[in-house]
Amino acid sequence: MGEVATITIDGQSYEFPVLVGSENERGIDIRSLRKETGYITLDSGYMNTGACISNITFIDGEQGILRYHGIPIEQMAEHSSFVETCYLLQHGRLPTADQLKRFSSLLNEFSLVHEGMRQLLNFFPLHAHPMNILGSLVNALSSFYPHVDANSLTEAIDICAARLISKVRTLAAYSYRKANGLPVVYPRQDLSYSANFLNMMFSSPVNDYVADEESVRLMDMLLLMHADHEQNCSTSAVRLVGSSQANLYASISSGISALWGPLHGGANQAVMNMLSQIHEDGGDTQKYIDMAKDKSNKFRLSGFGHRVYKNYDPRARVIKKYCTNTLEKGAAKDPLLGIALKLEEQVLQDDYFIERKLFPNVDFYSGIIYKALGFPTNMFTVLFAIGRMPGWIAQWKEMTNASDAKIGRPRQIYTGAQTRDYVPIDQRL
Ligand code: SDX
Numbered sequence: 001m002g003e004v005a006t007i008t009i010d011g012q013s014y015e016f017p018v019l020v021g022s023e024n025e026r027g028i029d030i031r032s033l034r035k036e037t038g039y040i041t042l043d044s045g046y047m048n049t050g051a052c053i054s055n056i057t058f059i060d061g062e063q064g065i066l067r068y069h070g071i072p073i074e075q076m077a078e079h080s081s082f083v084e085t086c087y088l089l090q091h092g093r094l095p096t097a098d099q100l101k102r103f104s105s106l107l108n109e110f111s112l113v114h115e116g117m118r119q120l121l122n123f124f125p126l127h128a129h130p131m132n133i134l135g136s137l138v139n140a141l142s143s144f145y146p147h148v149d150a151n152s153l154t155e156a157i158d159i160c161a162a163r164l165i166s167k168v169r170t171l172a173a174y175s176y177r178k179a180n181g182l183p184v185v186y187p188r189q190d191l192s193y194s195a196n197f198l199n200m201m202f203s204s205p206v207n208d209y210v211a212d213e214e215s216v217r218l219m220d221m222l223l224l225m226h227a228d229h230e231q232n233c234s235t236s237a238v239r240l241v242g243s244s245q246a247n248l249y250a251s252i253s254s255g256i257s258a259l260w261g262p263l264h265g266g267a268n269q270a271v272m273n274m275l276s277q278i279h280e281d282g283g284d285t286q287k288y289i290d291m292a293k294d295k296s297n298k299f300r301l302s303g304f305g306h307r308v309y310k311n312y313d314p315r316a317r318v319i320k321k322y323c324t325n326t327l328e329k330g331a332a333k334d335p336l337l338g339i340a341l342k343l344e345e346q347v348l349q350d351d352y353f354i355e356r357k358l359f360p361n362v363d364f365y366s367g368i369i370y371k372a373l374g375f376p377t378n379m380f381t382v383l384f385a386i387g388r389m390p391g392w393i394a395q396w397k398e399m400t401n402a403s404d405a406k407i408g409r410p411r412q413i414y415t416g417a418q419t420r421d422y423v424p425i426d427q428r429l
Contacts, residue, residue, distance in 0.1 A: 009037055023058055040411045047307070050231075052239065052402070056089060056394050057230045064311035064359075068228060069093070077318045082223040083107065083193050086390035089228055090161050090397070104193075106162035111187035111196065113167050113174070114144040121178045130382045131260040133175045138168060139253035160248060161393045168389050169193070172382045173200035194219040197386075202374055218322060218369055225315045225362065226384050228391025230308075234258040234265065238392045239399045243408040248396055255392045256385050262302065265384040267363035268370070270302035272377045275336040275367075278343070283335075285343045293352045303364030304347060310357035319365040337368050 003018035005028040014036055019027045027050045034040050043049045058067045066073040068085065069092050076085060080094075087095040087103050095103060117137060124133050145163065170187055177184045177200075185200045191211075198211035198219060211219075229235070237258040242251035259265035278288055291299040306313060323337055344360055347353045363384075370380050399405060 009039060042413055051236060054230065054398055056398060057228045059230055059308050061308035061310050064309060064314050066314045073314050074318060076224060077221055080224060082220045085224045085227045086161065086165055089390045089394040090157050103158060103162060106158055107166040107193055108189050110163040110166040111170055113170050117144055118174055121175055126179055130175050130379050131256060134172060134382050134385060135253050135256035137171045138249055138256060142247050142249040157397055161390060164393060165389050168386055169197045172386055173197060176201055176379060215373055219373060222366060222369060223387040225319060226387030235392060235395050238396050240408040242396045242399055251396050252392050259385055260381060265381045267302045268367050268380040268384060269377050271363050272367040274302050275339050278339050279335055283339055285339060285346055289346055289350060303360055305358040306361045309359060312359045313361040315362040316360040316364050323365050323368045334368060340365060340368060
């Protein structure tokens with residue numbers, strides 16, 4: 001028998017096997033704990049709890065390492081594309097040229113959405129948040145397209161993945177156009193994934209818009225950087241909802257809702273609002289650092305800190321490089337980049353943040369590029385969701401295929417009232 005963990009309760013010892021991952025992470029397998037001891041564990045926020053065994057993405061938070069099926073994120077950013085990354089996450093290997101061509105053609109084939117869905121946009125108020133619209137429309141996909149659930153995964157994963165990855169981009173662009181009183185721009189068959197998206201977003205009947213190569217490259221890199229991140233809050237929501245055998249679209253819609261929160265994907269919008277506020281407030285970054293350290297103040301520096309990374313988020317390092325090297329003409333004129341760089345420099349030298357191992361995360365610099373590409377701040381989290389789509393699908397598929405697939409149903413420690421009788425209303429005080 002391999003390594004075991006021993007728990008002693010009331011003088012009796014219980015042994016539980018230790019699972020060792022391919023990167024030597026260790027986990028105590030407590031799946032028989034309650035049956036053997038009558039005890040459960042408590043771990044608010046799942047700080048110490050593994051929810052599953054997965055072979056998709058590896059993160060080493062102490063070293064600041066992120067790999068998609070073993071390939072470092074830095075190499076993916078330099079050599080790969082978002083579409084190739086989507087294939088890698090679904091299949092666990094990079095596609096051959098023919099496989100990539102077929103997957104790309106599926107994305108084109110599924111890029112249109114049912115006109116009924118386009119009309120649904122007319123019923124959202126103009127001020128509706130794009131994440132609210134996206135989550136609602138993705139859920140509505142199961143009314144317009146074949147159900148995709150654990151039992152009826154009738155199509156190859158490529159078709160399910162391509163349909164969702166392609167349509168979510170179209171829906172996001174349509175919602176932006178509608179909110180801004182612009183005619184929708186339909187997807188085209190002759191453009192790459194990211195070029196098509198920029199065209200649907202920013203093309204106009206009165207100008208010859210062509211997304212320049214650099215913008216397409218930046219868009220594709222940002223989508224790729226967000227593609228998966230193991231068991232984060234929104235992916236855990238997708239897995240939990242999917243564990244009830246709810247269909248893929250409903251499960252992903254729950255992930256969109258979880259991502260919206262400012263502690264999670266909503267942070268990229270919160271970062272830009274924070275940088276803008278600091279800029280309007282005269283650029284006094286130290287004032288905001290002091291606010292973030294003041295325990296009587298609920299303010300936190302958005303874009304800093306991470307549940308897993310206790311080192312620099314490798315994605316933030318890559319995105320920052322693109323901000324400073326590639327966006328010279330654009331972001332150099334954007335004072336918010338200067339504020340972000342100054343804020344990071346001061347934070348990384350401040351004992352409060354050093355002691356708590358708080359570093360910039362993926363959301364800290366991404367908004368600078370999104371803004372330079374022309375996106376409104378309230379769409380930033382939608383862009384995160386589009387990037388995360390392949391990861392959510394891959395994780396959902398892995399969960400549905402798991403040999404020990406069970407409905408997720410955590411236990412609790414009850415601290416409420418003990419048993420007492422019902423009191424008729426005329427006897428209540
Ligand atoms: C994403 O999980 C993933 O993988 C997520 C993600 C993905 O790709 O899916 O990487 C994407 O969500 C990135 C995170 C984006 N969120 C933000 O930038 C919001 C600001 N960050 C924090 O709110 C916070 O850091 C979290 C939510 C990200 C992590 O919170 P934890 O792990 O629960 O840590 P904590 O709140 O217990 O903080 C520990 C200490 C506390 O101080 P003490 O009580 O020890 O004195 O650090 C402090 C916190 O007050 N702290 C911060 C801070 N983040 C943590 N203080 C000031 N500013 C911050 N940003």
